[in-house]
Amino acid sequence: MTLRFFLRQIVAAVAESVAKETGLVLPDGFAPRIDYTPDLKFGHYATPAAMELAKAFRQNPRAIAEKLIAAIDGRAFSKIELAGAGFINFTLNQTAIGKVAAFADLNAWLVSNESEIHSDKVIFEYVSANPTGPMNIVSARAASVGDSLTRIMKAAGHKVTREYYVNDYGNQVEKLGLSFAYRYLQKFKAVTLPEDCYQGEYVIEYLDAMLDAGQVDNALLLSADKIASLNEAEWLAQASRVFAPLGVSAILGEQQKDLKSFRTEFDRFFSEASLHASGAVLAAGDALEKKGKVAVSDGAKVFLSKEYGDDKDRVIVRSDGRPTYLLADIAYHADKVARGFNSIIDIWGPDHHGYIARLSGALKALGFGETPGQQFKVIISQQVNLLENGEPVVMSKRLGKFQTMRDLIQKIPVDVCRYFFVTRGLNTHLDFDLTLALDQSKKNPVYYVQYANARIHSIFRECGEPPGHINIEHLAVSAAGQAEREALLFWLLRFPELVQDIARNYEIQRLPEYLYQTATLFTSFYHAKNNRIKDLLAANAGEAALLLSLCNLTTQVIETGLALIGITAVREMHREDAD
RNA sequence: GCGCCCGUAGCUCAGCUGGAUAGAGUGUCAGACUACGAAUCUGAAGGUCAAUGGUUCGACUCCAUUCGGGCGCACCA
Structure with a gap:
């Protein structure tokens, strides 16, 4: 047992008995705080419980503290003192310490302490970078923090599943396919890569690897002879459809390699496309509709997210019948609920904070949260500014100029990277100065x-x-x-x-x-x-x-x-x- | 315009659901190797917690306003 838990039980019990004796009622859900003292000379632990009770009891905190102290069985303590405005300071005696914290080995102790928390079935989603390019430094941060948090939650006694959502569907994927097609065409003909395609050189690398591995269908292969009579538009359309899934799996494979070398693990890579294929996406829309939370506007179906604090209602099915990303995400989270998780935690990038209201609204609309203990929590990972020699490094996937996670790992030892990323809370902006990280490595x-x-x-x-x-x-x-x-x-x-x-x-x-x-x-x-x-x-x-x-x-x-x-x-x- | 994050020592940042004297690292200065490893240790200096008002026994922490810095606001994903 942890010493703190031991004390919390004692204080909770005496608070209750004091309340009963004096005919008073404890505040709803009263759980006394047990804090560390600012200095061991004050004792091992302190509780401000008397101050917390002062309002409910309409009494002076010091007077309450005295009653609490009087009610405590003193055998476990070498000293219990009233201090300051009403703190109670506890000094445990050695026998009690040995008895409460009885363990022969730290890991055994951690396991035995698991009963002190309410163990949750947790699904933790993090990184979930789009499979359209190498991962950047923001992903590295999310990987460090998400992976560490899941390890900690497991150590505390929760059942944790780690998941990575793969956005292998929709516009971006089509553009990726088109980018591959253009890069291939460029080998035979001078054509300009359209602006809205992925400009990064990595497309060429992956393309060459695919060609070497013979993954590209013969019908699509080009040659100098073929080029003259080629119906370019038709070929591009066909080729981009073929390249899209190949590109996604190539990039995802590389991402997985990076994650592994960063010692970040996942239990599952969840494919968005699989939700579309199974009909789960549209089914989620139907479910919302049945709850009466969907309206039709200009031929599109919109989710009434304003009811949940969003600034406007959001389209979930476009006027042409195609579902939006939001609906797929709702379906994904509905799937998490269906799998029986009662704690759903996501780490999202800084550009997604506006997204929280609509998704948590959708979960509420579907009934998640009605069972006590169910929670949906989004942790927003703030921006990372990458600096080199004090100068900001520009990150833009589209322009192809960015610092990848792989560059980072190659420059700086994984131990240092991971430590650096977890030293700051996720809700703060982070300046990562590469030169500094290297210079100060010792x-x-x-x-x-x-x-x-x-x-x-x-x-x-x-x-x-x-x-x-x-x-x-x-x-x-x-x-x-x-x-x-x-x-x-x-x-x-x-x-x-x-x-x-x-x-x-x-x-x-x-x-x-x-x-x-x-x-x-x-x-x-x-x-x-x-x-x-x-x-x-x-x-x-x-x-x-x-x-x-x-x-x-x-x-x-x-x-x-x-x-x-x-x-x-x-x-x-x-x-x-x-x- | 609306929303989110941030503002604490020269610099980079902690400060645990409001709690006792606001803490580290780094930098600066002064010391310590005949010591299980000096990749270390000891000490000093350095603060109006952006500002103002409020809430209360008590505010770096909560609320309001203002000033700064960053980011986001699609029938993209």
Whole structure:
């Protein structure tokens, strides 16, 4: 059990008993907050519960706090104090700590703590870049954050499915096919690529690969002889239909390679075209119509999204009968609902924020959210400004000038990229300066964290492996009165609480911050004279073993934490150059 | 015009559903290697949290207005 959960149960129980005794009623759904104290000298945890209750009880917070304190069974504590305007500060005693946080191994503890949260069946969609070109740096950001968040949610105890939506249907795909057709034609004839085609050179590369692999149908193949009598318009129409799916699968394949090298995984790549093929798209329109949320305007069917806060109603079936992208997306999300997910989370790009109202409106119209616990959450990933030498790099797929995710991975180690992307909240604009990332690579925080871990393993190599079994009570006893040990130990014990928090609020940046602080606390522990394990080995073997055990817990936290953000935890580090 | 994000130390940014003295890194300055790895550590300086008003026991956090910076507003996907 986490210490925080233990305290929350206690405070909730005494709040209830105090309320009952005095004939008062707790606020609806009252769950006391358990916070960390600003400093361990105030205790391990604090609760502002008395302040939160002040209004409902119409009493002075300090008076409430006194009643709460009086009602608490003090056996687990060495100190409970009333502080400030009505904070209650808790200092747990070592026996209680050992009993509550009883674990021999960090991962076992994480698993045993899963019961503290309400486990959700979650579908998490992220990246979902269009299969019309290589992925850019915004996709890399979404990949880092989405992948890390899903790992964290799983660690907290949720059932998570990771999905990537492939927009392999519609105008853009047709244009992609046309771009391939033109590029092929250009090999035999001087024709200009139309402006609305994809201008990037990558089309030529993929085209050549297709031709080499013999994927292009013989009937379409051109030659110098054929060119003279060619009906160009007809050929282009035919060729673009053939090239479109080939192009999509080639580009998707490359995207998947990039994602893999970025250590980003998905359980499924969901094809938009499959929704059209199965009739699911139009069926979604019918479902909305049955709910009375569809009107006809100028021959088109519109979804009445204004009822859900959108600024205008949105077309879902065009006047020519073709469904819009929105309807396909509604169908896709209806499919997620049908698969039984009750938590649907998407990461979208910054240009899609206006889209939230209409899609969440459609889900509501279809009845999603009526069952308690169902939620649809969109996390908007803000822009990434790519800088090189302080100058912005222009990104435009159409013009073919852009920094791809692959360029990024080739320039900067994946560990550094991933760490960099998760150090900022998704809702902030991000300046990624390539030169800076390279220049500072040696002073990069990710190396600092890895270094701390390598140091621990160096201690193990030097002083012997730690005992396999971690005994928290013994660690707490040995930490008593030793500032560095105490700071490190209680910081480490917060790790599962942090995992729970991030799984709830998606604030991924808190994990790298935590790990950095872990490394800092460890090095300060390491430098304290009384913690020199090497010296203790002969003098006090028992204490040496305890400190090795504390190091063991530290490395478990660092390695598990790094794994949650997809970063390698090295156990030995080597300088790249001599200076 | 409407909507979204941002404004915190010289620079890049944290600040956990409102909570105790606003924190890191980097840069600057002053120190520390006969030390399980100096890819390190210790210390100093650096702030009117863009501005104004409001809400309350309490505001960087919530609300309103203003000023700055960025982005988006299709029968494209």
